[in-house]
Amino acid sequence: MPINLHLLRLFAAVAEYQSFSRAAGALYISQPAVSKAVRELERQTGATLLDRSRSPLALTEAGEILYRHAQQIFRTEHAAEIALAHLRDLEQGRLAIGASTTIGAYLLPPILGAFHRRYPKIQLFLDIGHTRDIIERLQSSPLDIALVEGPVEADGLEVTPWREDELVVIAASDSPLGRAHAPSLKRILAAPFVHRESGSGTRQIIDEALRAKGITLPVTLEAADTETVKHLVSAGLGLGMVSAAAIAQELELGRLIVLDAPELRVRRWLSRVQAPIRPVSSALQAFLALLDAEV
Numbered sequence: 001m002p003i004n005l006h007l008l009r010l011f012a013a014v015a016e017y018q019s020f021s022r023a024a025g026a027l028y029i030s031q032p033a034v035s036k037a038v039r040e041l042e043r044q045t046g047a048t049l050l051d052r053s054r055s056p057l058a059l060t061e062a063g064e065i066l067y068r069h070a071q072q073i074f075r076t077e078h079a080a081e082i083a084l085a086h087l088r089d090l091e092q093g094r095l096a097i098g099a100s101t102t103i104g105a106y107l108l109p110p111i112l113g114a115f116h117r118r119y120p121k122i123q124l125f126l127d128i129g130h131t132r133d134i135i136e137r138l139q140s141s142p143l144d145i146a147l148v149e150g151p152v153e154a155d156g157l158e159v160t161p162w163r164e165d166e167l168v169v170i171a172a173s174d175s176p177l178g179r180a181h182a183p184s185l186k187r188i189l190a191a192p193f194v195h196r197e198s199g200s201g202t203r204q205i206i207d208e209a210l211r212a213k214g215i216t217l218p219v220t221l222e223a224a225d226t227e228t229v230k231h232l233v234s235a236g237l238g239l240g241m242v243s244a245a246a247i248a249q250e251l252e253l254g255r256l257i258v259l260d261a262p263e264l265r266v267r268r269w270l271s272r273v274q275a276p277i278r279p280v281s282s283a284l285q286a287f288l289a290l291l292d293a294e295v
Contacts, residue, residue, distance in 0.1 A: 005073070007041040010034050011049060012070040015063065018056035088282050095283040096125040098137055098146040100201050101225055102165075103270060104128035106246045108147065115290055122283050131201035138275060144284045146273040147291075149243075150201020160272045162291065166244045167206060167266040169259040172236045182260045185215075192220035192238035194229050202226070206241050209266040217241070217264075230256065241266070 013023035014034060024031040042049050049063035059067055095115075099108055104126060112124060127137060131150030138146045139154065152159050169188065177183045177191060195217070196203040210217060220238050223229045226246050233240040234255050241264070250256040272291065274280075 004041065004044065007037045007044070008066075008070050008073070010037040011041050011063075012067060012074065014038055014050065014057065015059055015067045015070075018058070020057070090119045090282055090286060091121050093121075093281060093283045094123040094125065095281070095287055096127070096143045097287070098127045098129070098134040098143040098148075100131045100134055100148040100150060101128055102149050102202060102243045102246055103147045105226065106243065107163075107270075111290060115287060118290075119283070119286060130199055131204075132199070135273065138273060144274075144278070144281065145287070147270065148201060148273060149268065149270050150204050152271060152273055156275065156277070158274045158276050160274075161269045162272040163270050165268050165270050167202065167241050167268065168244050168247075169261045169264050170230070170233055170240050170242055170247060170250075170256045171259055172234050173254050173257050175236070175239075175257070177239070177259060178257045185261065185263050188239065188259065188261055188264065189215070189218065191218075193217050194221045194223060194232045194238045194240045195219050196226070196229060197222045197224055202241075202243070205268050206266055209268075210264065213263065215263065 010023070010027065010033075013027055014020055017023045017026060020034050020038075021031050024034045027034070038050065045062070045066070047062035047066075048060050049066060051058040051060055051063075097108070097112075105128070108126065112126065115122070116124065127134065127143060129137070131148040131152070134143075134146045134148055135152055135154050135157070137143050138157070147162060149165065171178050177187060195206075206217070221232060223232060226242050229240045229242055230247065230250060232238065234250065239259070244258075247256055247258070251258070272288075
């Protein structure tokens with residue numbers, strides 16, 4: 001028969017205080033209730049736990065063994081309570097975030113910095129990849145949340161719009177097109193383009209949005225990430241389309257310019273994705289609150 005932890009707790013109090021009455025007073029229950037509990041524990045274990053002929057009460061050999069184990073059990077119980085309290089109060093824990101490349105490289109760093117300053121004891125893990133790869137990892141690995149820029153095509157996930165983003169046409173600062181106040185669409189489409197590679201969320205959004213307008217961009221070069229696109233465009237190898245959030249520094253330094261091309265501007269919603277079957281930790285709740293505040 002499994003040991004009843006309530007009875008064990010009362011026995012441990014008697015062993016500690018070496019008295020039924022003192023144990024009862026410490027536990028705010030009656031002395032007969034404590035005596036009855038210890039007798040029941042002795043019946044369940046089949047062992048005499050206390051030498052009642054001595055004053056103060058003494059433990060038998062079986063009582064000594066059980067008391068040592070009881071101390072270990074209740075120390076573990078207390079440690080568990082402290083650990084859970086730390087998690088609840090964000091004194092410890094881990095938050096695993098998946099993000100598609102543009103979000104992970106340009107939008108999340110300041111948010112994660114703010115989170116870390118507020119909750120320095122939470123261990124952060126950031127996994128960056130293509131939208132479809134991040135979604136697969138959310139489904140198959142312990143990612144707590146995903147923030148993606150491409151469309152999500154997966155059952156059993158909760159997809160919530162997070163914030164709007166704009167994709168703009170960029171050119172090198174010394175590009176002839178940049179010197180025109182508003183270059184025509186025909187001139188823009190005649191220029192070479194540097195694209196994100198097939199499979200990226202950004203590329204998929206651009207292709208689908210422009211196809212709906214009857215526009216197909218020429219593809220001269222493909223790059224694996226937005227940083228490479230920016231470097232290639234800055235070097236004069238063509239135009240590009242990237243998130244406006246990704247070029248703040250280059251615009252400030254005068255390395256890139258944004259072309260006034262309203263026909264090619266694409267707006268998209270960035271999404272927050274969670275697996276509803278996964279428990280929401282206190283760390284994730286705090287992160288979600290920060291995401292909402294940043295919008």
